[in-house]
Amino acid sequence: GAGVSQSPRYKVAKRGQDVALRCDPISGHVSLFWYQQALGQGPEFLTYFQNEAQLDKSGLPSDRFFAERPEGSVSTLKIQRTQQEDSAVYLCASSFLRGNEQYFGPGTRLTVT
Amino acid sequence: QKEVEQNSGPLSVPEGAIASLNCTYSDRGSQSFFWYRQYSGKSPELIMFIYSNGDKEDGRFTAQLNKASQYVSLLIRDSQPSDSATYLCAASGNTPLVFGKGTRLSVIA
Numbered sequence: 001g002a003g004v005s006q007s008p009r010y011k012v013a014k015r016g017q018d019v020a021l022r023c024d025p026i027s028g029h030v031s032l033f034w035y036q037q038a039l040g041q042g043p044e045f046l047t048y049f050q051n052e053a054q055l056d057k058s059g060l061p062s063d064r065f066f067a068e069r070p071e072g073s074v075s076t077l078k079i080q081r082t083q084q085e086d087s088a089v090y091l092c093a094s095s096f097l098r099g100n101e102q103y104f105g106p107g108t109r110l111t112v113t
Numbered sequence: 114q115k116e117v118e119q120n121s122g123p124l125s126v127p128e129g130a131i132a133s134l135n136c137t138y139s140d141r142g143s144q145s146f147f148w149y150r151q152y153s154g155k156s157p158e159l160i161m162f163i164y165s166n167g168d169k170e171d172g173r174f175t176a177q178l179n180k181a182s183q184y185v186s187l188l189i190r191d192s193q194p195s196d197s198a199t200y201l202c203a204a205s206g207n208t209p210l211v212f213g214k215g216t217r218l219s220v221i222a
Binding site: 033040041042043044045048056058059089091099100101102103104105106107 | 210
């Protein structure tokens, strides 16, 4: 079946611009996660949804980061007023339930210039 | 601070040998453990998960968990050049999944 998809795959933004990153999870997966991965590091947790409810946003680095999943399926991660330190790969993962194995999408590589 | 520690490597093994990758975790409440493989420029790919103490085998891969020692390992038998990648260990309990920084494995033909 179809895996997790993300778009765009690459995004270049000028500092100060807003960006929106999309994630389409595996059909039927209740849990959706966003991670940020810097070069040479493991993924770092940003936020978690169970259906449409955002149950944990403890990893969001600042109030410029906002995520939503209004219908419990597709999710969008929005970054306002991007800064150079936001440059990273943003990964989305989904699982049937929290605690189960997570499957990752291909990621969006964000470069802020 | 909940942490997962891995040796960054590189770990070099000859083709056909057994590669042994190790990981320790700090949170005793962790219940689920995962190994992901990540090729350069690609996203993590799940290869093994383990929830109970002991060994779990799947093809050439064996995951080992020792909760008393807070230790997880991954053995890759008959290593192939295509196994060359970064291997990420991850742990979760009632908290979000925590990843290590990964161990880079290089299988030499």
